[in-house]
Amino acid sequence: MASNIRVTVNVAKVLRAFLEDPDEPRFGYDLMKTTGMSSGAMYPVLARLEIAEWITGSFEDIDSKVAGRPARRFYRFTPEGKERGQMALAELHEQTRLTQPGLLGPLSLRPEKGPA
Amino acid sequence: MIAAAAVVTACVTFLGGILLALLSDLISEEVRSRLDSLPRTLVRLIARFLPPTLRERYEGDWIGVLDEHLHGNESRPITRLLKGTHFAFGLWRAAWNVRREYTPEKSPGADHHRWVTAMSLCALFLSGVATLHTWRSELVSAEVMPVYLTSVIVAMTLGASLWAAVLLVLRYWVRRYMRQEDRDEIDLIAFSKRGEVVILVQTKYREEK
Numbered sequence: 001m002a003s004n005i006r007v008t009v010n011v012a013k014v015l016r017a018f019l020e021d022p023d024e025p026r027f028g029y030d031l032m033k034t035t036g037m038s039s040g041a042m043y044p045v046l047a048r049l050e051i052a053e054w055i056t057g058s059f060e061d062i063d064s065k066v067a068g069r070p071a072r073r074f075y076r077f078t079p080e081g082k083e084r085g086q087m088a089l090a091e092l093h094e095q096t097r098l099t100q101p102g103l104l105g106p107l108s109l110r111p112e113k114g115p116a
Numbered sequence: 117m118i119a120a121a122a123v124v125t126a127c128v129t130f131l132g133g134i135l136l137a138l139l140s141d142l143i144s145e146e147v148r149s150r151l152d153s154l155p156r157t158l159v160r161l162i163a164r165f166l167p168p169t170l171r172e173r174y175e176g177d178w179i180g181v182l183d184e185h186l187h188g189n190e191s192r193p194i195t196r197l198l199k200g201t202h203f204a205f206g207l208w209r210a211a212w213n214v215r216r217e218y219t220p221e222k223s224p225g226a227d228h229h230r231w232v233t234a235m236s237l238c239a240l241f242l243s244g245v246a247t248l249h250t251w252r253s254e255l256v257s258a259e260v261m262p263v264y265l266t267s268v269i270v271a272m273t274l275g276a277s278l279w280a281a282v283l284l285v286l287r288y289w290v291r292r293y294m295r296q297e298d299r300d301e302i303d304l305i306a307f308s309k310r311g312e313v314v315i316l317v318q319t320k321y322r323e324e325k
Contacts, residue, residue, distance in 0.1 A: 029180075048278075069180075069183050
């Protein structure tokens, strides 16, 4: 059974990358590209998600000699992990959502209203 | 005679040129493959830091990603070397943290040896400085120097042990405080009540049960 984990910024980045296409298995290299994280930051997050049984990893079934490259390890959501990941990100979004418009002042990303 | 020598020289030069071209190709190929094997060796070495049960899995995973780095679109030798080495060195941190993720429930003080080592090194350095200073200031004569040095080493060992004991107790207290506050996974800067003592504590990830 999947357990809860603390959703840090790095965990959220990885979850978002997985949730872009939840059924798609993800390769470490692609995840690094998508999240912009370094190997040192990403693999502990993957390990944490794997321990919590949110994701599962397995090597692709290829003949390295024929393919001309080593087998890659792909990570994918477990059914429960997918659900929990979506909930965790939704919760995080809810927690970080601005309640008052213009709270960030000049940093606000909200476009200024102009004449229609 | 001169014409024959010129022909021989021309032939030798021609053959030498061909040989040199072939050799430079071979050498560059050799260097290229050696450059590629450096990050791989690093990855294999770093994987050794993981527990044996995880080693093969992560090594395979990382070698797969490294291969993508080495044979991506930007497949120039030096670029490959830099990207591969950068990736491999990043894994150094990953290996420690992955290891920690898989062994979250360590007994309190299980890694106290790091504290003891750190304090011992600190004591060693300070006593070295003190000894050097004493030597130079000629406070201790050459005859009693061996006795003085022995007493410094004994005092250093006792001092380091005492420091380690104090720090272990302090660290235990800080960790207890952190658990209550649920502030794991961060570097905590803890202050004493009077704000004098600052301790940087790297805590480990703890699953919420």
